[in-house]
Amino acid sequence: MTNTEVNNQGAQEAPARKKRIFSAIQPSGQMTLGNYLGAIRNWVEMQDEFDCVYATANLHAITVRQDPKKLKENTLNLFALLIASGVDPEKSIFFHQSQVAAHAELAWVLGTFTQFGELSRMTQFKDKSARHADNINAGLFTYPSLMAADILLYQADLVPVGEDQKQHLELTRDIAERFNGIYGKTFVVPEPYIKKNAARVRNLLDPSKKMSKSDQNTKSYILMVDEPATIMKKFRSAVTDSEACVRYAEGKDGINNLMEIYSACTGKSYEQIEDEFRGKGYGDFKNAVGEAVVAVLEPIQIRYKELISDKKYLDELARNGAASAERLAKRTIEKVYKKVGLVR
Ligand code: TYM
Numbered sequence: 001m002t003n004t005e006v007n008n009q010g011a012q013e014a015p016a017r018k019k020r021i022f023s024a025i026q027p028s029g030q031m032t033l034g035n036y037l038g039a040i041r042n043w044v045e046m047q048d049e050f051d052c053v054y055a056t057a058n059l060h061a062i063t064v065r066q067d068p069k070k071l072k073e074n075t076l077n078l079f080a081l082l083i084a085s086g087v088d089p090e091k092s093i094f095f096h097q098s099q100v101a102a103h104a105e106l107a108w109v110l111g112t113f114t115q116f117g118e119l120s121r122m123t124q125f126k127d128k129s130a131r132h133a134d135n136i137n138a139g140l141f142t143y144p145s146l147m148a149a150d151i152l153l154y155q156a157d158l159v160p161v162g163e164d165q166k167q168h169l170e171l172t173r174d175i176a177e178r179f180n181g182i183y184g185k186t187f188v189v190p191e192p193y194i195k196k197n198a199a200r201v202r203n204l205l206d207p208s209k210k211m212s213k214s215d216q217n218t219k220s221y222i223l224m225v226d227e228p229a230t231i232m233k234k235f236r237s238a239v240t241d242s243e244a245c246v247r248y249a250e251g252k253d254g255i256n257n258l259m260e261i262y263s264a265c266t267g268k269s270y271e272q273i274e275d276e277f278r279g280k281g282y283g284d285f286k287n288a289v290g291e292a293v294v295a296v297l298e299p300i301q302i303r304y305k306e307l308i309s310d311k312k313y314l315d316e317l318a319r320n321g322a323a324s325a326e327r328l329a330k331r332t333i334e335k336v337y338k339k340v341g342l343v344r
Contacts, residue, residue, distance in 0.1 A: 027075040034210060042160050044087060206239070265292040
């Protein structure tokens, strides 16, 4: 009997393993509605079906200069906000990237399997080095090797991310295949998991760009912690067009974006939204979008405020999550060191 036959038989008897998920978010300031509808909400939904490992990507965040106090605060706030949104430490492993040293260890090894040319082609590197021209550091350049380490360390099958991270994931797959090709099967080659109906939330003042907190104008984005009155005000000033008709169509980027947000918050289809606002003006529509967003964010904000006042509890949750992550990570890093010939 060949090895494959033995494995196949074994697999039939064993209960089917849930697919493993890994994802992370950088604690680089406040989270936007884009992060929530594009990523965080999916993390929450995936917890029942999958075996999820989630982290705050604080090692990634220092590729851009950070104030130490602020970074720590942002990391803790992000952790609390994700739990308030429904990430459940009882169901998923959730921790801070810097708590598990194997991320940095594996990143170093994988960096030696990542080519200069590949890293030079990354659009995020090009964008960020243009925005931070005074600090184009080596970490910013090798950022994708660390992201590959995050994912491959946990042998993740699927990685839920927004479109903007797809290129990094392609590179992760290439690195995994390259390593497996040299040393034999070591890593699961992960697939991107980009939900078909995951919202791609655009900038409220310039819908040709994605909604991002790095934009200069605070009216261009909604923060998850914005007060309800602020949210309503920001939607009222969102750009639309001169047609005065709520319908999803080419050339109506502002309205399309608002429809996408409204649909993501209410579950209504574009046709239902068009029916609901037939004969009504953009003012009514914008108010409805604002109210729908407030209805989604307000309960999260209330829970967040409770959580953030108990830092000891949050620390304990993260430490427990890190201990579980460490156990999984250890298996991979030991295998990798052995294969590469590194003394442990
Ligand atoms: P980050 O922190 O920039 O973004 C976190 C997640 O939010 C998604 N996203 C959006 N989705 C829809 N509309 C928007 N306007 C919007 N803005 C952001 C992003 O696609 C992402 O899924 N490198 C990663 C963090 C990371 C990671 C990882 C992700 C580190 N290691 C391993 C997956 C696996 C990043 O900078 O995401």
